[in-house]
Amino acid sequence: MTVRLYVPRDAAALALGADRVAKAFSREAEARGLDITIVRNGSRGMHWLEPLVEVETAEGRIAYGPVRPSDVPGLLDAGLLDGKAHPLCLGGTEEIPFLKNQTRLTFARCGVIDPVSLEDYKTHGGLRGLEKAIAMAPADIVKEVTDSGLRGRGGAGFPTGIKWKTVLDAPGDQKYIVCNADEGDSGTFADRMIMEGDPFVLIEGMAIAGLATGATKGYVYTRSEYPHAVAVMNEAVAIARAAGMLGPSVLGSGRAFDMEIRVGAGAYVCGEETALLNSLEGKRGIVRAKPPLPALQGFLGRPTVVNNVISLASVPIVMDKGAAYYRDFGMGRSRGTIPIQIAGNVQHGGLYETAFGLTLGEIVDTIGGGTASGRPVRAVQVGGPLGAYFPRALFDTPFDYEAFAAKDGLIGHAGITVFDDTVDMLKQARFAMEFCAVESCGKCTPCRIGSTRGVETADKIARGIEPEKNRELLADLCNTMKFGSLCALGGFTPYPVMSAMTHFPEDFSPAPMVEAAE
Amino acid sequence: MNVHVSGSDVGARTLAIVSELKGLEGPLLPILHEIQAEFGFVPQESLPVIARELNLSRAEVHGVVTFYHDYRDHPTGRHVLKLCRAEACQSMGGNELAERVKALLGIDFHQTTLDGAVTLEPIYCLGLCSCAPAAMLDGEVHGRVDADLAKELVAEARR
Numbered sequence: 001m002t003v004r005l006y007v008p009r010d011a012a013a014l015a016l017g018a019d020r021v022a023k024a025f026s027r028e029a030e031a032r033g034l035d036i037t038i039v040r041n042g043s044r045g046m047h048w049l050e051p052l053v054e055v056e057t058a059e060g061r062i063a064y065g066p067v068r069p070s071d072v073p074g075l076l077d078a079g080l081l082d083g084k085a086h087p088l089c090l091g092g093t094e095e096i097p098f099l100k101n102q103t104r105l106t107f108a109r110c111g112v113i114d115p116v117s118l119e120d121y122k123t124h125g126g127l128r129g130l131e132k133a134i135a136m137a138p139a140d141i142v143k144e145v146t147d148s149g150l151r152g153r154g155g156a157g158f159p160t161g162i163k164w165k166t167v168l169d170a171p172g173d174q175k176y177i178v179c180n181a182d183e184g185d186s187g188t189f190a191d192r193m194i195m196e197g198d199p200f201v202l203i204e205g206m207a208i209a210g211l212a213t214g215a216t217k218g219y220v221y222t223r224s225e226y227p228h229a230v231a232v233m234n235e236a237v238a239i240a241r242a243a244g245m246l247g248p249s250v251l252g253s254g255r256a257f258d259m260e261i262r263v264g265a266g267a268y269v270c271g272e273e274t275a276l277l278n279s280l281e282g283k284r285g286i287v288r289a290k291p292p293l294p295a296l297q298g299f300l301g302r303p304t305v306v307n308n309v310i311s312l313a314s315v316p317i318v319m320d321k322g323a324a325y326y327r328d329f330g331m332g333r334s335r336g337t338i339p340i341q342i343a344g345n346v347q348h349g350g351l352y353e354t355a356f357g358l359t360l361g362e363i364v365d366t367i368g369g370g371t372a373s374g375r376p377v378r379a380v381q382v383g384g385p386l387g388a389y390f391p392r393a394l395f396d397t398p399f400d401y402e403a404f405a406a407k408d409g410l411i412g413h414a415g416i417t418v419f420d421d422t423v424d425m426l427k428q429a430r431f432a433m434e435f436c437a438v439e440s441c442g443k444c445t446p447c448r449i450g451s452t453r454g455v456e457t458a459d460k461i462a463r464g465i466e467p468e469k470n471r472e473l474l475a476d477l478c479n480t481m482k483f484g485s486l487c488a489l490g491g492f493t494p495y496p497v498m499s500a501m502t503h504f505p506e507d508f509s510p511a512p513m514v515e516a517a518e
Numbered sequence: 519m520n521v522h523v524s525g526s527d528v529g530a531r532t533l534a535i536v537s538e539l540k541g542l543e544g545p546l547l548p549i550l551h552e553i554q555a556e557f558g559f560v561p562q563e564s565l566p567v568i569a570r571e572l573n574l575s576r577a578e579v580h581g582v583v584t585f586y587h588d589y590r591d592h593p594t595g596r597h598v599l600k601l602c603r604a605e606a607c608q609s610m611g612g613n614e615l616a617e618r619v620k621a622l623l624g625i626d627f628h629q630t631t632l633d634g635a636v637t638l639e640p641i642y643c644l645g646l647c648s649c650a651p652a653a654m655l656d657g658e659v660h661g662r663v664d665a666d667l668a669k670e671l672v673a674e675a676r677r
Contacts, residue, residue: 012646015644015662016661016662047648048649184642186605188645188647262544267587282545284581344610344650349647
């Protein structure tokens with residue numbers, strides 16, 4: 001009987017040699033006459049253990065990792081195919097504490113199934129949400145999503161159901177669902193993991209959104225930096241279309257929905273929804289003024305739902321298990337689960353899906369296990385390049401939209417980047433300004449000019465030129481950018497800058513410049 | 519990648535690409551991606567053809583091509599090495615890695631080695647933030663790029 005072996009195809013696993021490991025297994029198996037089937041699954045999200053190889057046994061799936069190609073003969077000698085012991089053996093995959101302690105709703109299948117097998121998807125509970133939605137009136141689907149408390153996982157945290165209702169109620173012959181998969185924030189990879197590990201859940205979520213709002217066409221706008229995700233999504237869309245999950249009659253419902261995958265061209269600002277829509281239309285990725293809301297005049301001026309990947313991928317479970325099931329997870333106004341991405345200088349980096357409410361300290365120290373370098377954690381940036389730097393003193397902040405806002409931060413797309421004590425926070429503040437200057441679309445002055453002036457001012461502080469005056473100037477610039485910018489790029493760049501300056505003032509007071517001898 | 523193409527040939531091949539894709543809603547980015555895949559960069563001679571076929575001004579097409587970091591107006595070296603410059607990679611020594619690779623290649627970002635072997639480009643996030651620092655060589659991703667792996671990648675690209 002053939003033994004099923006799982007070797008991930010997720011980009012993080014590939015970056016650590018998964019393809020070479022898979023090749024080594026098939027080569028060795030052939031040489032030894034072993035009957036194995038290698039499934040290229042998504043990642044379980046334990047990236048420090050990648051490439052994580054799993055074998056299916058009578059006792060469930062047994063994990064080994066991190067596996068190098070040179071480990072393969074030894075693993076087979078030790079009896080990997082029977083789940084036998086080996087120094088790299090981690091035991092039952094589901095029993096690994098990092099995975100066991102999670103609440104996997106959106107990522108339930110990620111890393112478990114073959115991403116491009118619709119059969120596998122159905123066996124693991126896929127399509128149930130869509131089937132339920134087909135039997136419901138559009139307004140009832142919208143109500144279910146609203147009642148679940150699901151908020152936009154892209155960063156803004158706007159209630160998904162309310163956005164859908166605006167589109168449902170908007171007049172128009174043609175409406176669109178646009179999935180924002182332009183995951184440009186450093187420290188985030190949840191969208192990539194879903195697209196590479198469970199693409200059908202995103203397709204299902206988009207189809208449900210289409211049924212709920214009357215939109216018949218969908219677009220996923222993703223990044224050219226994600227070639228693997230693009231390939232998996234294209235393959236999955238073709239499979240879904242062939243199986244009647246997409247097309248003129250979704251699962252035989254008589255209602256149409258189809259979609260396309262579109263690829264950006266390396267502009268960070270296109271993650272902002274109105275810039276994204278312009279880019280999708282084939283224009284420069286310039287931010288649009290709001291109003292009009294994209295829900296009323298979005299893609300090609302028509303009513304458009306713009307939702308993040310994780311928001312849409314969370315819809316199938318809401319529809320399947322009901323609003324109350326989802327809403328019962330979380331705290332305050334942050335309902336359900338959030339896939340936290342732990343990145344940077346951290347021992348146990350990866351994706352951890354859990355209900356809202358863990359403290360930052362629990363995430364970084366307990367789950368993440370502190371730094372990879374073994375040095376003390378000095379700062380963590382939460383929410384990507386536009387998120388605030390938090391010092392240890394704020395590690396009691398619970399992971400929740402409102403709690404982070406109260407500490408002048410944001411959870412954004414839930415990426416956490418850990419830095420050890422070698423970090424220079426003035427440099428990080430300068431980088432935030434520099435990044436904004438490089439990526440600014442140029443439409444509004446505070447962002448376009450303010451960021452360049454910000455870099456210059458940070459440089460003056462670093463060189464000890466009138467530091468007090470320049471710190472004040474930097475704070476003033478941040479104030480102008482925060483309140484005067486058209487979108488979050490210029491508007492949120494002050495978060496990393498001001499938090500660095502507020503929480504780490506010692507880095508902004510370099511030794512006074514010594515006059516060079518003539 | 520064939521960079522020795524005549525102007526009229528570029529026009530004809532551009533026209534073929536545009537004709538195939540212009541039925542899409544918002545076709546310009548898919549067209550430019552195809553053109554860059556075909557020629558290795560976006561040739562100036564392509565722009566008037568695109569403008570005419572999509573009923574845009576040449577200025578509009580030029581504006582789009584120059585707005586996005588991905589589109590190049592000149593060919594790259596035989597290999598393209600991209601290094602991630604974003605925060606997560608910085609936290610794991612990404613800046614030092616960049617300096618090391620620059621020194622190994624003897625070039626700065628956006629430059630190509632004199633022998634035409636390697637173009638070095640910065641990239642802002644490959645989504646490999648949990649296995650930083652990250653790099654991409656000709657579309658293949660690499661994580662936890664330490665000094666040895668950097669040397670290996672550079673040697674591979676030099677070939």
